[in-house]
Amino acid sequence: MGSDAPYFDLRRDGFGIKEGSEEWRDMCLKVREASETHGYFLLMCDEVSNDLREEMFNQINTLFDLPLQTKMKYKKPKLFRSYNRRSPITPFYEGFGIDDAHLDVEAESFTNLMWPEGNPKFSETLKSMSSKMLDVGYLVLKMIMASYDIPNYASEAEKMKSTSDFKLLKYILPDGSSDETKVTMISHTDKGCISILYDNDVQGLQMLTKSGEWIDIKIPKGGFAIIIGDLLKAWSNGRLHAATHRVALTKAKLRYSFGLFPIIKEDMEIKVPNELVDDQHPLRYRPFIYRDYLNHYIATRNPEGLEVFAGI
Numbered sequence: 001m002g003s004d005a006p007y008f009d010l011r012r013d014g015f016g017i018k019e020g021s022e023e024w025r026d027m028c029l030k031v032r033e034a035s036e037t038h039g040y041f042l043l044m045c046d047e048v049s050n051d052l053r054e055e056m057f058n059q060i061n062t063l064f065d066l067p068l069q070t071k072m073k074y075k076k077p078k079l080f081r082s083y084n085r086r087s088p089i090t091p092f093y094e095g096f097g098i099d100d101a102h103l104d105v106e107a108e109s110f111t112n113l114m115w116p117e118g119n120p121k122f123s124e125t126l127k128s129m130s131s132k133m134l135d136v137g138y139l140v141l142k143m144i145m146a147s148y149d150i151p152n153y154a155s156e157a158e159k160m161k162s163t164s165d166f167k168l169l170k171y172i173l174p175d176g177s178s179d180e181t182k183v184t185m186i187s188h189t190d191k192g193c194i195s196i197l198y199d200n201d202v203q204g205l206q207m208l209t210k211s212g213e214w215i216d217i218k219i220p221k222g223g224f225a226i227i228i229g230d231l232l233k234a235w236s237n238g239r240l241h242a243a244t245h246r247v248a249l250t251k252a253k254l255r256y257s258f259g260l261f262p263i264i265k266e267d268m269e270i271k272v273p274n275e276l277v278d279d280q281h282p283l284r285y286r287p288f289i290y291r292d293y294l295n296h297y298i299a300t301r302n303p304e305g306l307e308v309f310a311g312i
């Protein structure tokens with residue numbers, strides 16, 4: 001486990017913690033504290049079974065084994081969605097990003113493009129995993145928003161997951177690589193609300209602490225790594241920390257990961273709620289439309305883009 005990664009256990013043999021109970025309020029405050037101090041945490045939960053996780057990796061393997069020409073057929077206009085092949089810019093990973101993969105129509109249209117003869121096992125697994133991860137995301141968003149006493153926290157959280165990107169990633173170091181650690185995905189903050197990540201138990205994810213140290217994050221079996229993204233940082237008036245992270249591999253040559261990124265729709269606005277502005281916390285970000293922020297990011301690729309674009 002990453003040296004001091006905050007860790008929460010929400011498993012209750014399928015019963016969950018009752019929303020609004022004292023235990024729930026207590027947990028909300030701890031989740032918020034971790035999100036403000038570190039910008040990430042590990043979460044154990046009941047939502048996704050181990051069988052489903054295993055099946056997801058079987059399916060990911062089959063997907064990446066398809067011929068390059070087939071994978072290249074997947075093209076989307078949005079940032080981070082099309083098939084991203086290994087290239088001089090990203091030599092160590094390839095990946096796909098699928099919008100709203102929990103919906104039949106999206107899961108099936110992606111599957112039918114990759115397997116024109118059909119592959120119901122793939123689309124079922126993809127749909128089921130993304131829908132369960134979306135539930136986990138909703139739970140975390142509600143907990144964070146409830147912790148700030150936002151009166152309409154459930155509908156605010158709902159808005160933050162009004163759409164989503166499901167990412168499938170394969171990292172590979174070429175044969176004959178030295179034993180040195182190689183950064184296989186460069187350091188970044190995520191541009192959406194929160195990120196929910198899982199990997200095939202091959203160490204790779206690293207978080208940058210506020211004191212400037214990179215630490216390894218070992219995602220527990222049966223759990224997820226949760227990372228705060230730029231949009232939630234802006235929404236929270238800068239109280240939540242959008243943690244910088246990257247992927248680095250040593251020795252192990254093959255790593256698979258998948259992630260669900262709940263986000264607002266591109267035409268929606270991010271606006272700091274009044275409850276989060278006071279004398280100690282003057283307004284730090286102006287309201288903005290998500291699409292405008294994305295366009296700014298695409299044009300500048302500035303890691304400090306949120307401050308430049310929306311900072312007051």
Ligand SMILES: O=C(O)CCC(=O)C(=O)O
Nearest residue numbers: 167169190197205247257
């Ligand atoms: O593969 C991982 O563990 C992290 C992926 C990631 O940071 C991203 O896709 O934004």
Ligand SMILES: [Fe+2]
Nearest residue numbers: 188189190245
């Ligand atoms: Fe990321």
